[in-house]
Amino acid sequence: MAKVFLNPGHCPDVDSGAVNYSYGVTEAAIVKEVGDMVADYLRKAGCEVELLQSDNLAGENPNYPNVCASANNWPADVFVSLHCNAAASEQANGTECFVFSHWSKSDRLAACIQSQIVHSLGTSDRGVKVGPRLIVLRNTTMPAVLVELAFISNDADCEKLIDQKRDFAAAVARGVTDFLTE
Ligand SMILES: [Zn+2]
Structure with missing residues (x-):
């Protein structure tokens, strides 16, 4: 049974992430809700799922559980940050995914997730990009992707x-299972 680690980004009450004040929504809250639904879909598809949203990605805030260490120690087969x-x-609008490097398993995972999101949500396809300095990509040991679902700063994307x-959530979950079964 594949083990999938989900990391909704940022941390409510500590780090809201990006905010859209006209709509009164924060990134941290949106990705937590989406992440919980991704977890449900993946568990129904037969995966083991851990979900952790924390102000400590790789040791920078010991008051919170360490995201990368949790994923590595489990160990997860797949890591997805939302x-x-x-x-x-x-x-600016659309969907993009970040990976540590191209031509990797992470790149395949990202392509699966990216494709599912742009096809089911109709967001602009900004593609899969490299982000080797992103903490969750640099410090994880399994295929890992950071998904930028859409732009909270763009009205049409934010409404989605x-x-x-x-x-x-369904698109992210399908992207993960596409990767696991390819
Ligand atoms: Zn973010």
């Missing part, structure tokens, strides 16, 4: 993030 993107320009959390 985020919402934000930009100074309200026009508010109204279609279940669709985002």
Whole structure:
């Protein structure tokens, strides 16, 4: 049974992540809700799932559980961090995934998730990018992807993030199972 570690980004009450004040929503809350639904879908699909949203990604805040250490010690087969993107320009929109490097298992996992999200949500396809300095990608030992579901700073994307959390979650879960079965 595949072991999937989910990390909704940021941490309510400590680090809200990006905020859309007109809609009154925070990234930390959105990705936690989506993450909980991804966990449900994956458990129904037969995966073991751990979910951890924490202000400690790799040892920087000992008052919270360490995300990367938890995933590595379990050990997880797959690691997925969930985020919402934000930009100074309200026009920026779409979905993108980050991996430590291209031509890797992480790259395949990212392609599966990216494809499921853009096809089911109709968000712009910004592609799979490398982000070797991202803490959760640098410090995990299994295929790992950081997913930017959509832009919380763009009205149309933000409305999807508010109204279609279940669709985002189902797409992420299908991307993971596509990867596990390919
Ligand atoms: Zn974030």
